[in-house]
Amino acid sequence: MRVDDDASASRRDGASKRPRLEDVAARVGVSTASVSLVLRGVPGPSERTRQRVLKAAAELGYQVDRTASLLASRRTRLLGVMVDIHSPFHADLVEHLHTAAEEVGYDLVLSTQTRTRDEHTAVETLLAFRSEALILLGPTASGDALAALDRKAPVIAVGRRIADADLDVVRSADDDGVGQVVDHLVELGHRAITYVDGGKGVIATDRRRGYRAAMRRHGLEAHIGVLRGDNTEAAGERAARQLLDGAELPTAIVAFNDQSAIGVLAALSRAGVAVPGEVSVVGYDDDALSRLSCFNLTTVSQSAREQARHAVVAAVERLDQGRTEPREVVLTPRLVLRGTTAERV
């Protein structure tokens, strides 16, 4: 009975099984422990062993079985990310989360909420995979529910203000963003600046507040005007029509988000109002939409990259550095100047 060379290559249990740690160990003639150490880059094994193991692993096409290693190590080094797969902004966030997590040696497991799959289910999945921390993009659950979750695993809420729940929050300053928009418009000479609202969410509240504060700051209380709306194109269109029906058009319109702004643009163009010739229009979010040359919408970017990095940092601090008191990171959004704003004529 030979035991050396081809012991592993042609195991009697069939050819189709994926190779295990044991197989590469047998091929090299060392223990599985050594192979495990080498493959994870843990210092200890000699250079010679390292090389031989690496070679054997490559030859066998060995690939670690995560489920097993996750189970064996107390740590999983997995960050659970809940996303709304239909949101382009979330897509950007995920992309940056991937790179940020990779840099600190963590991996991501994604779970998505959709119309037919709620936040709860999505989070359960993340937990079932043993995520060590939960990064929730735009969670809609109540502060209490999130706080309860936080007791199972550190929760980092991204993109939304959470009223005094004790959790980590990473978001950008929505009021500041709208403030920048108003500043920009005022600088261009506008005074009659109307705002199209975004409904009843926390974010909408912040942006509306930002608009009001900025107008006051510029001594334009008299021009404050908020039209009812929500986050859809249809709402923007409705609001714009309302303005068109009114006595006098404002010289600038600020919308809750890009979708809404595009509705505004559509209505104005249909009415033959020139943008930015007669009226300037600004959105919010820097959607893929706003970048289309046919819109070329001036808007506000939420810097997905920074938010993603901060979220990962927050998770790592919780997991590896024992931080326990919650922290809120508020980033400053950035005005993106495009073609729908111009000097007031």
Add this chain to the structure above:
Amino acid sequence: MRVDDDASASRRDGASKRPRLEDVAARVGVSTASVSLVLRGVPGPSERTRQRVLKAAAELGYQVDRTASLLASRRTRLLGVMVDIHSPFHADLVEHLHTAAEEVGYDLVLSTQTRTRDEHTAVETLLAFRSEALILLGPTASGDALAALDRKAPVIAVGRRIADADLDVVRSADDDGVGQVVDHLVELGHRAITYVDGGKGVIATDRRRGYRAAMRRHGLEAHIGVLRGDNTEAAGERAARQLLDGAELPTAIVAFNDQSAIGVLAALSRAGVAVPGEVSVVGYDDDALSRLSCFNLTTVSQSAREQARHAVVAAVERLDQGRTEPREVVLTPRLVLRGTTAERV
């Protein structure tokens, strides 16, 4: 030493650990085997045991540890899905994949390719989680590479034709889709129908071919015109400008996809050409974009729902019904009539 009531509630090893099978077993006073059987709904345990286990599990807030159960059971019942997180069409697919998979008792693990994370990495992740089958949305790898992958786990390629690689493919008939568009336009009286191409991918080839075939079918060989383009708005705009510079404008323009069609629309509107008054325009994909009221683009829908269902069915057939010979499912796309097509004047 008591061993009954509070044995599990306050384990001496600390309060923070998540409860294990053993904990609920101890609380009920049965073996972990029984608890496992009950929790998975396997017939065997008596009704009485079942009720008590369920109650205890609920009280403890027990939640199965997937990594452990995946490892223990030979099967993982996990379908690995690779998506491009920036694609709205993929988002739709994922949504339907979730429901379809759930119906047959499978779960999804998602991995995304982005600009900074390639297809290979994404697939490795899926494999590391022990996905039993791989559902790849719009894979760009070569047929050979995919065939190699298929040897590790059944691969179902969605959305793209794969030249004679032996794997499952689910896609819609792109040539047929464009054919329907041409039929529709011809029915409206159009004869000068120009096509804006989509570049060098397999999909672009199929759509272009569909256009040519349909034109010939209607005896319009003389009117065949294909303009260079790709899948971007900018390309559509460029192509449209080229047409505007030419001697005579066609009465209808068919674009490779919605993005390109929107570029065409932008260029036409800038030149003061009425759509659909003077020229009809059609896109492809039924993007969220095409539904915007400001575009209201006539387009072709690829029925994400059906493709998702077929992909899951294909995976299940491979995994549970021992199908081994590859199958290609080609669905018929559906023309979506909106506002950018009208009778030729």
Add this chain to the structure above:
DNA sequence: AGGACAATTTAAAGCGCTTTAAGTTCTGGT
């Protein structure tokens, strides 16, 4: 009451990997 058989329950052996304590082999110094 005794026994065959069905209905439940459970002990125990893993799943493939990590990790730690316990070797084993090498150094170099005396």
Add this chain to the structure above:
DNA sequence: ACCAGAACTTAAAGCGCTTTAAATTGTCCT
């Protein structure tokens, strides 16, 4: 040579669950 200590290597004990064969209990006849 011999030995302490450094440098490597490995045996073995899990991680939390599933699964199977075997044990236990219950049921119904005769």
